[in-house]
Amino acid sequence: MKPFRFTSETGLVRWTGYKAQDLNSFLDGLEKVGGSSIYYHFYQSLYRKHFLAVDFMHDFARWVLISLNLPPLAERLAQIDPTDYHSIRKARERMIHYVRDFIGEGGQWFRIPATAAFYFLQQDSFVIRTGHEAGDLQGFHDCLKQVGESSVYYHLVEARIRLGGADNDFSAWLEHELKEKALADRIRALNIHRRPIGVTRELVVAAVRRRLEDGGA
């Protein structure tokens, strides 16, 4: 059996060189920036400003609402929920579709000042082993309580994009190495984009603890 090695991620944010001051330049940026920029603004924004997750969740929708003052488009973009999209490409295509359609509707919009421009950023991610390793469920439980939030983020959130679909590193290991499929599925079912990562961690810890109390591996 392979042990679970807790890994952590630290990000460095870079400007892509694209910025938008109106809808056309916004569309241009959406079409041309690399996938890591879409990832940064669409998924990671939740965790930088996580408690916004009730309304206009990602950076794109919020900028269209607050800076461009276009609520109808902002609502359409906000409705593209990171929970439903495990593919950057599909999320990007959907956003481009809505912006193109909106431009095609021919409404009036304006160029806004540079101070309110949208800067398309991207993140370089540097992953490193934390030194925490688990070989059984009790060890996994103990490590999970100790590691930093950036490690939980890496294994639960970033993993969904890395692995594709709704899977995550914790569930994959629990299912394949410890044969704990029911517990793995419970963690997969958590709606991770709706709450701060610290709260999600508590839920995972509680689920593992319950399984241990039931006599799990």
Next chain:
Amino acid sequence: MSGRVELDAYADVVGQSEIEEIRVIADRLQGFKVQHVNSTRVGGGVAEILNRTVPLMEELGLDVRWDVMRGDPAFFEATKLIHNALHGSSVRFPPDIVQTMREVTQRNADVPWPEADVTVIHDPQPVGLVQFRGKTGKWIWRCHIDLSEADIRVWSFLRMMVERYDCSVFHLPRYTKELMIPQYVLPPSIDPLSPKNEEIPLPEAREMVSRLGVDPDLPIVLQVSRFDRLKDPVGVIEAFRLASGQEPAQLVLAGGGADDDPEGAKVLAEVREAASRVPQVHILDLPPDRHRDINALQRVATVVVQKSVREGFGLVVTEAMWKGKPVIGNAVGGIREQIIHGMTGFLVHSTEGTALRIRQLLGDPDLCRRMGEQARESVRVNYLLPSILKRWLVMFLAVHRDLRGVVSLDD
């Protein structure tokens, strides 16, 4: 400034796991040579940041040098003009300014450390030292100021030198310029253990506030800023006047800067005059080292206001948010970036808007509490010294080894 603080002391604030991660990253940087160069060892935000972070980097096993550029009064006068022009002010330059800059830069040719793995040059004053870079080692230009409205003549002059660096690092996305080198965005940080931000038990904070002549039992609306028109202190008094009437409250304007600045003294007189016409306004002209008094005021305040007309990053907003206060901020500069409207405070665009939100928050203690908690959490996630230190360590590795994308540091 308090004494040297060790990294483990931050564990109570950011968690032991964060400290462990910093140490794991630093293990890859044992003996790594870093040189910081700026223009002053005391005073100013850059010196304050370096005074905190250089000892921590040394504790982590890096070989760190902090050098200060040697200049003469003509040089510092020139760099002050350049600084103002980069901030967008209209400036008349003396004809010999370029010559002055070149001569002083030349006299500092021995400052760069040839063995450094990474050299970090802070702000425009020492930017020209890059001409003395050796064949090895990477150079980072850390710009702490807003270049978005920079004078085109000055920026063209600087740009030629900036593009000889390996990368630049700005506080905010909108501070960046179009450059041929990578531009990273890394915000400044606040130190949760400094006198400005260290925990003060509420009874002690209330007593300190009382000693300043402010009643800690009456709700406080607070703005901390030097007496400068760009901070619009008279506008804050007007907003407080408009908001007064429903909820009993007092306004405290706390700051300094009037002693050695004729313009500051003039503004302070105007502020006192405006305050004399509105009940319950306290003007506290404090010396610049009264950090704990400001800390106590922020902790006892009900609502914090930052009505700046222009602002850099606005660390005073970060400090108030860290103390769990909702901040009403004019939507400029870094204030716009920090306040999440309706969640950690309110962004406003007018005196009337400020009044509206003061009244709303004074009348709703639950909203104050909720926003304050969210404000503190936002600072914890984004702007505390240990997490920014961690990102600097990763930056050193990334720049030194030319790493981009998703990279394992274990390979």
